[in-house]
Amino acid sequence: MDDLLERLRERGWRLTSQRRVVAEVLGGEHVHLTADEVHARAAARLPEISRATVYNTLGELVALGEVLELATDGRARRYDPNAHRAHQHLVCSGCGAIRDVHPHGDPLAALPAAERFGFAVTAAEVTYRGLCPDCLPQHGG
């Protein structure tokens, strides 16, 4: 995420304080924030930043391939800055906690041509679901 701003500037981005703050908030590998969470954290540093700008900026980062957009539940989309290392997500059915995980093999390879129906398939997103240790019923406690 460090040189993200550099890459974006090279692509013609105008580097505003708002965009800088949003990019900083997304720093760190294991973050999966909603747009409103990003806005709250950004506003802690730059109080006048608007929701619209956060939505715009997140949308641009997604379009540029710098951030992934997740729809793991039917609620708010989440934004994952770890876009440059292939990974999947493990979601707790209890509390909603999300972890990046690395299954082996390429999930795309499991879909034979006959099951592609003429689509040009480019990606496979896997969401593993289950209960995290904190949400698991305790035995013998």
Next chain:
Amino acid sequence: MDDLLERLRERGWRLTSQRRVVAEVLGGEHVHLTADEVHARAAARLPEISRATVYNTLGELVALGEVLELATDGRARRYDPNAHRAHQHLVCSGCGAIRDVHPHGDPLAALPAAERFGFAVTAAEVTYRGLCPDCLPQHGG
């Protein structure tokens, strides 16, 4: 979907005309409707049915394991009546069309214990993405 109502009655469901209509709308294997689409189709048969009842009924069908709830985009959840045969989804990035697909192997098996972080993992949902034939750029046409 035929004997669905029978199964539900056995589980103590009260069989109202509204529930019957919602179940009928969901009939057919390759349907992935939003709640509002279900409501529109249900209202064609039973004009006074309310949105609240459609939401309630869909939620109950999901809780009973008779219908799957999909969050393939950040928009409306979609409801898939094909809950009894394991399958995954292929989604067109252009128009949003959805197809049921059957990859080989069990996607759960690709996640080693070391990548489960103490979660009790019970399911893996795979969303394949790409362009459908209608959205694919045409060559030589």
Next chain:
DNA sequence: ATCCTAACTTGGACTTTGTCCAAGTCAATA
């Protein structure tokens, strides 16, 4: 340095999707 302007940001109105509730209705049992 400063000017200029297209690009960016803002706040608020608006839309879509979903939830909640009090009051009315009805399916299924006795």
Next chain:
DNA sequence: TATTGACTTGGACAAAGTCCAAGTTAGGAT
């Protein structure tokens, strides 16, 4: 066929996201 608790209704509300006209500003041009 009477009863009753489960179900349904419509409308208010909430959450998540989009859109727009007006104001601001980054960064190239001078």
